[in-house]
Amino acid sequence: MQEKIIVMADSCCDVGRDLQEKYNIRVLPVHVIYPEREYEDGVDIDPKTIYQRFPDEIPTTSMPSPGEILDFLEKLREEGYTHCISVNISDHLSGTVNNVQAVAGEVEGLTTYVYNTKDISFGSGVYAVYAAKLVREGVPFDEICRRMEEKREDSHLMFYMDTLDYLKKGGRIGNVAFMIANVLHMKPIIACDPDGVYYTVAKIRGARKGKQRVIDEIAKRVGDRKCWLAVLHGDDEEEGKRTVEMIRERIPQGELIYFNQINASLAVNTGPGLIGVLAFVEP
Template sequence: MEKIALITDSTSDMPKDMVDKYNIKILHYRIIYKDREFIDRINITPKYVYDNLDNEIPTSSLPSIDEMEKLFKSLQDQGYTHAIVVTLSGGLTGILNGVKLVSENYPKIKTYIYDSKSISMGEGMIVEECGKLIEKGASFNEIVNKLPSLRKRLHLYFVVGTLEYLKKGGRIGKVAGTIAELLNIKPIVAIDISDGKYFTYDKVRGRKKSLSRIVEIANNILKTKKCRMCILDGCALEDAKKVFNDVKENQNVTSASFGGDISPVAGLHSGPGLVGLVLFEEE
C-alpha cells in the first residue's frame, strides 16, 4: 500500500490550516544578512524584511541540505513509500536540483519533483489539489500524471511598488526595468510557463491603473471560467484589500481567500508594494 508524502517550500504561502489538513511538509528558504541568518517563515516576518530594506538588502539561500536530509530520513522512518515535491518555479530558484540530490539517497521512497512554474499561492494551490487527491485515495501515478493539467488551470499576476528589488535580485527576467521606472510604468507581471521566469503581461502608467488592470484581468478570465481566488500582498495591505473586494464580487468566483503577506524571502526580492492575484479554474 502506498503512503504518499506531500512536500513543498516556504514560498508557497500556504495557510497553516491547509498545511495541517493535508499533512504537508515544508522546506524553508533562508534569509542571510551580513551578521545574521534567518529561516523563512520560522524566525523572521515579512515586516522585519521590509523595515530593514533601507539598511541592508539581504540575500536568500535554498533550504539547507541538512533540512532536506532530515525530512527524507523522517519520511523513511515513518514508512512513506512515495513523495511528491512541488517547488517554486525553477526559473527563479535551484531548489529542484537540491531536492533531487537528497532524494536519491533514499531509494526506498519513490520521489517525483514537480516544477510549479509558479510562486506563492499559485504553487500552493497545486499543492492543495495534490492534498485533496491523496485524501481521496488517488495513487502516486495518478497524481503525478495529473500535475500538468493542474498547472494549466492556474492564473497568476502581480504588480510591485518598484522594480528596484526585482532588478537587484536578478529576477526581473523579461520585465522592463530602468526606463519603465522613469516613466512610472507599472508592469503587470506573470510567469512564462516555458521557462518559469517573469515577463511583462501588460503595462500601464501609475499605481492606481495597475491595480485596476489586475481587477480587469481577473474579470476577463472569470467571464468564461469559474475560479477559486486568492489575493496576497507584500506590505500593501490596503491596496490588496481593495483588489480582493472588487474581484470577489464576480459571480464566477467560487471561493475567495485573502492570503495576507507573501513569505519574507519572496518579499525581499519583490520589495514593498506587491499585490498578487491567483485564480484557479474549477473543473
C-alpha cells in the same frame, strides 16, 4: 503495501501556516541571509521583519542545501510516509527543484514525485493544496501525479508591483528596463511564462489602474469556469482586502481559498506595495 502520501513544498511556494495545517503540507524552508546570521523562511523570520529592515537592509536568499533536503525527506520516511509529492517553484527562479530531484532517489523506502511548477509564490503553492486535497480524498499516488501534469496550464498568477527597486537590487531585471519604468512612472504587472521565466504582462500608470488590470487579465483567463482564488499582498493588508472585494465582484464563481502576506523570502525581491492575484481553474 498501503500508500501513505505526504505533500511538501519549498517555502517560496507561499503556502501559509493555515493551509499547511489544514492539508498536512510540509514546508522546506529557503534561507534568508543577513550579515549577522542566516534565517529559515517561515521558521525564525517572518515578512514583517523584512519590511521593518527595509530600505536600509536588503538581505539575500539561498536555497536549501542537498544535505538539508536529504534530512527533510528522511524524516518524512521515518514518520511512516511511503510516497512524497514535492512541489517547487520554477527552476529558472531557484535551484531548489533540481536539488530535490538529485537527492530524492537516495531515500530508500520513499517514492518522491518532483513537480516543477514553472511558477512562483502561490502560483506554485496552489498545486500543493490541490495535491493534498486529492491525498485526503484517497486518490492513489500515481493518479495524483497524472492529474498534476494535466493541470499545468491551469494556475494563473499575476503581481502588481509598486516599485521595481527590489527586483533591480535582486538582479531580477536589467538596468534599461528599470530606468525606463522609473522615468515614465510605470507600474509593472509581472507573471511567469510557460517556461517559468518572469515576463511583463503590462505597464500601467497609476496603482488603481494597475490592480484593476491584474484582475481583468486574470478574469480573461478564467472565463466563466469555476476556480479557486487567492490574493497576496506586500505589507498592505487593507489594499489586499480591497483587492479581494474587487476580484469577488469580477469573478463571482470563484472561491477564495487564500488571503495572506507574501512570505519573507519573496518579500526580499519584491518590496512593499505588491498585490498578487491567483486563479486556479476547475479545481
